[in-house]
Amino acid sequence: MPLSRPGKAARRLAVVALLLASAVGCGDAGGLEGAGSTPTAQGPARLWPELTPASSPAFEIGEVNTEVVKGVKVPGDDIRRVNPVGIVRAEIAGSPGDYEGARAPYRDTGRAMADCAKGRGHGKCPVLRPYYRDLTGDGRDDLTLGFPLLPGKTTAVRVYTVEKHRLVQVMAWEDALSGVELAGRSLVIRSPSEVAGYEYRLQWTWDRVQRAMLLTHDEMLRTGPHQHSRNPSSSGTGSPSGSRAVPPSASPSASPSASPSASPSASASAPLSASRSGSPSVSGG
Numbered sequence: 199m200p201l202s203r204p205g206k207a208a209r210r211l212a213v214v215a216l217l218l219a220s221a222v223g224c225g226d227a228g229g230l231e232g233a234g235s236t237p238t239a240q241g242p243a244r245l246w247p248e249l250t251p252a253s254s255p256a257f258e259i260g261e262v263n264t265e266v267v268k269g270v271k272v273p274g275d276d277i278r279r280v281n282p283v284g285i286v287r288a289e290i291a292g293s294p295g296d297y298e299g300a301r302a303p304y305r306d307t308g309r310a311m312a313d314c315a316k317g318r319g320h321g322k323c324p325v326l327r328p329y330y331r332d333l334t335g336d337g338r339d340d341l342t343l344g345f346p347l348l349p350g351k352t353t354a355v356r357v358y359t360v361e362k363h364r365l366v367q368v369m370a371w372e373d374a375l376s377g378v379e380l381a382g383r384s385l386v387i388r389s390p391s392e393v394a395g396y397e398y399r400l401q402w403t404w405d406r407v408q409r410a411m412l413l414t415h416d417e418m419l420r421t422g423p424h425q426h427s428r429n430p431s432s433s434g435t436g437s438p439s440g441s442r443a444v445p446p447s448a449s450p451s452a453s454p455s456a457s458p459s460a461s462p463s464a465s466a467s468a469p470l471s472a473s474r475s476g477s478p479s480v481s482g483g
Contacts, residue, residue, distance in 0.1 A: 267365040282328045283314045306348035369411035395422040
């Protein structure tokens with residue numbers, strides 16, 4: 199005689215109960231387990247609340263540093279048609295005291311520019327390979343350019359865009375470089391630190407309000423086994439609150455410090471050298 203609907207339901211319940219009992223008898227069946235005690239959340243603690251908040255900066259550090267490159271035209275508003283050597287020559291012409299003369303800090307760079315007569319890549323021409331990517335979000339390529347500041351160990355890094363038919367420098371920085379990367383609309387510069395096992399990582403990102411690349415992240419990150427610096431007193435970088443020295447002739451878009459901040463997206467960035475292997479997102483001239 200076939201079972202009625204109530205009879206079928208009772209049989210299903212019995213089977214389910216038997217399976218549950220078997221699972222309990224066999225031990226852990228993959229259920230949820232406790233993760234232990236949870237640390238107590240701590241909110242930010244405001245220090246010295248009695249101090250009056252400052253209304254103006256104490257130092258002029260040039261967070262927004264843009265300028266039109268004089269004497270350099272942009273044919274058809276296409277930045278790829280601008281000669282990178284001409285851009286560097288224009289910068290040298292604007293600061294002859296830095297590049298000309300036996301005592302000029304970057305005298306060797308000025309002298310080596312003579313090898314650029316036939317273009318970048320000839321002789322000792324110091325102009326590095328240019329890279330093109332839309333950093334401003336206007337659908338057109340922008341230019342990232344670099345050249346060593348000789349006889350020192352620093353390298354100048356510049357970013358240019360085109361505005362109103364003019365070539366505009368929207369970012370400038372000089373530093374000893376251990377790596378340069380493009381990540382989305384950001385430029386990431388990695389530099390060695392005097393503290394062994396750590397490096398500086400600075401990230402500039404296009405800001406549509408200021409129409410410039412702003413220093414949005416400034417970090418000191420661990421990169422290897424921790425070791426004590428052989429000369430910890432040589433600079434302020436051994437302290438979390440220390441700031442890095444900037445060359446007197448440098449015109450940085452911001453002054454970095456060793457204080458940590460949010461991590462940049464450098465882990466997802468495309469190294470500039472990747473374009474040599476056919477990366478479609480970064481192109482070199």
